[in-house]
Amino acid sequence: MNTIEVCFTPKLYSEIxxxxxxxxxxxxxxxxSTSICAAFENGVxxxxxxxxxxxxxxxxxxxFLVASEREGIVTGFADFGNSAxxxxxxxxxxxxxxxSTTNGTQAIEMARNAEGLVIGAFSNISILSQWxxxxxxxxxxxxxxxxxxxxxxxxxxxxxxxxxxxxSPTFTIACDAAEAALDLWQIAKPNPLAYIQKAAHHERLRxxxxxxVLEYSFQFDTANVVPxxxxxxxxxxY
Amino acid sequence: MNTIEVCFTPKLYSEIxxxxxxxxxxxxxxxxSTSICAAFENGVxxxxxxxxxxxxxxxxxxxFLVASEREGIVTGFADFGNSAxxxxxxxxxxxxxxxSTTNGTQAIEMARNAEGLVIGAFSNISILSQWxxxxxxxxxxxxxxxxxxxxxxxxxxxxxxxxxxxxSPTFTIACDAAEAALDLWQIAKPNPLAYIQKAAHHERLRxxxxxxVLEYSFQFDTANVVPxxxxxxxxxxY
Numbered sequence: 001m002n003t004i005e006v007c008f009t010p011k012l013y014s015e016i017x018x019x020x021x022x023x024x025x026x027x028x029x030x031x032x033s034t035s036i037c038a039a040f041e042n043g044v045x046x047x048x049x050x051x052x053x054x055x056x057x058x059x060x061x062x063x064f065l066v067a068s069e070r071e072g073i074v075t076g077f078a079d080f081g082n083s084a085x086x087x088x089x090x091x092x093x094x095x096x097x098x099x100s101t102t103n104g105t106q107a108i109e110m111a112r113n114a115e116g117l118v119i120g121a122f123s124n125i126s127i128l129s130q131w132x133x134x135x136x137x138x139x140x141x142x143x144x145x146x147x148x149x150x151x152x153x154x155x156x157x158x159x160x161x162x163x164x165x166x167x168s169p170t171f172t173i174a175c176d177a178a179e180a181a182l183d184l185w186q187i188a189k190p191n192p193l194a195y196i197q198k199a200a201h202h203e204r205l206r207x208x209x210x211x212x213v214l215e216y217s218f219q220f221d222t223a224n225v226v227p228x229x230x231x232x233x234x235x236x237x238y
Numbered sequence: 239m240n241t242i243e244v245c246f247t248p249k250l251y252s253e254i255x256x257x258x259x260x261x262x263x264x265x266x267x268x269x270x271s272t273s274i275c276a277a278f279e280n281g282v283x284x285x286x287x288x289x290x291x292x293x294x295x296x297x298x299x300x301x302f303l304v305a306s307e308r309e310g311i312v313t314g315f316a317d318f319g320n321s322a323x324x325x326x327x328x329x330x331x332x333x334x335x336x337x338s339t340t341n342g343t344q345a346i347e348m349a350r351n352a353e354g355l356v357i358g359a360f361s362n363i364s365i366l367s368q369w370x371x372x373x374x375x376x377x378x379x380x381x382x383x384x385x386x387x388x389x390x391x392x393x394x395x396x397x398x399x400x401x402x403x404x405x406s407p408t409f410t411i412a413c414d415a416a417e418a419a420l421d422l423w424q425i426a427k428p429n430p431l432a433y434i435q436k437a438a439h440h441e442r443l444r445x446x447x448x449x450x451v452l453e454y455s456f457q458f459d460t461a462n463v464v465p466x467x468x469x470x471x472x473x474x475x476y
Contacts, residue, residue: 008246008388009250009253011249011250011253012247012249012250012386012387012388015247015249015385015386015387017387146414147253148250148253149250149253149255149413149414149415150246150250150413150414150415150418151414152414152417152418155414155418175387175388176384176387176388176389176390176393176437177387177388179390179436179437180388180390180393180418180422183421183422183425184418184421184422186425187421187424187425198417199414199417
């Protein structure tokens with residue numbers, strides 16, 4: 001049997017029970033993982049995740065396209081921010097993009113010790129779950145969270161993914177966080193967008209200027225891609 | 239308005255948003271907070287929370303009664319472990335007990351920077367919520383968790399307490415973790431014991447030798463006490 005575990009924030013990543021033969025699914029629904037999936041669906045060749053703005057600037061100076069934001073605001077030198085819609089233009093097709101965000105890329109950095117790292121979003125959830133079942137590996141779903149805190153959107157995504165993995169008899173839930181994520185998803189499932197909007201009165205989501213990307217972020221299977229970290233660069237492995 | 243925030247594990251305590259004028263409710267349902275409430279209900283005078291076994295041993299040498307366990311096992315020198323039933327004897331009435339547990343007392347140590355610290359359990363939930371409403375303070379519910387990981391029992395307690403605090407118009411939910419706790423409680427509420435038993439196949443709960451204290455731990459209002467930390471010692475403030 002392979003285990004499924006959920007880590008609600010990067011700060012809890014060092015506490016995961018699974019110690020070997022595991023793939024990390026990084027989930028930052030608002031917005032890095034949704035945007036990365038959109039990018040590959042729209043023909044981006046590769047994405048270089050960079051944790052610091054200094055590195056992002058260095059890639060810019062080398063001639064790469066750079067997507068970069070902090071707390072929802074595009075940083076000065078970047079070509080664009082991290083809305084999924086930014087990655088749906090002709091300008092990005094076939095390109096390699098250096099990408100830095102508040103939570104997402106930092107979570108990717110943290111999980112480099114795993115056997116593999118893949119990006120998960122509602123937009124690639126079905127393809128991703130099929131791919132994970134084929135890998136015959138333990139799975140740790142790493143929620144990017146918000147500044148090391150628990151957030152609802154990444155947690156209900158974890159629950160939705162667990163629901164799909166459970167169709168395979170090879171998986172077993174290995175921690176209370178995974179049980180909780182699955183339960184939260186049962187509440188959110190009838191209308192994930194409405195569910196998440198109850199958190200929208202919090203300062204966090206107001207600051208993100210989410211507008212219509214919010215709706216897109218909770219649509220299933222709009223991107224048939226499996227972005228996998230390979231030699232430090234994300235490429236589509238589907 | 240006063241805020242309600244939930245911290246799912248001590249490791250996330252440094253990330254809480256509320257920075258001043260807050261009371262921490264420490265919840266370690268299995269078993270420290272349930273046992274502490276039982277102790278005061280049964281006439282214990284005071285409880286000295288100690289984080290390390292070395293300190294517990296020092297109190298023992300000074301002639302105090304000592305309750306101490308690690309991972310559900312009574313430590314060698316202690317008078318008893320941390321089952322609530324251990325505190326329901328004639329021997330403890332009027333006594334001051336030094337108390338050290340795996341998760342609970344360490345969470346208490348961590349929250350000493352707050353305006354106040356109070357112990358929360360299902361057994362004192364109604365009295366506690368009335369007391370909290372009177373304090374006119376922000377509230378941070380600190381789940382002791384399990385070895386820095388999220389656990390279901392402390393999280394559904396957080397949700398149950400939030401439900402009661404929400405009867406007061408002076409409180410507002412301030413983070414996604416509190417929203418999630420409240421939602422998990424809605425699922426668990428019809429039968430909290432059955433809900434928690436779905437986690438019972440995990441190694442964690444098997445190790446605890448919970449037997450019949452499990453049922454007691456999810457009963458409401460069996461202890462009309464409000465254990466408050468005062469000068470480093472827990473006393474009943476009801």
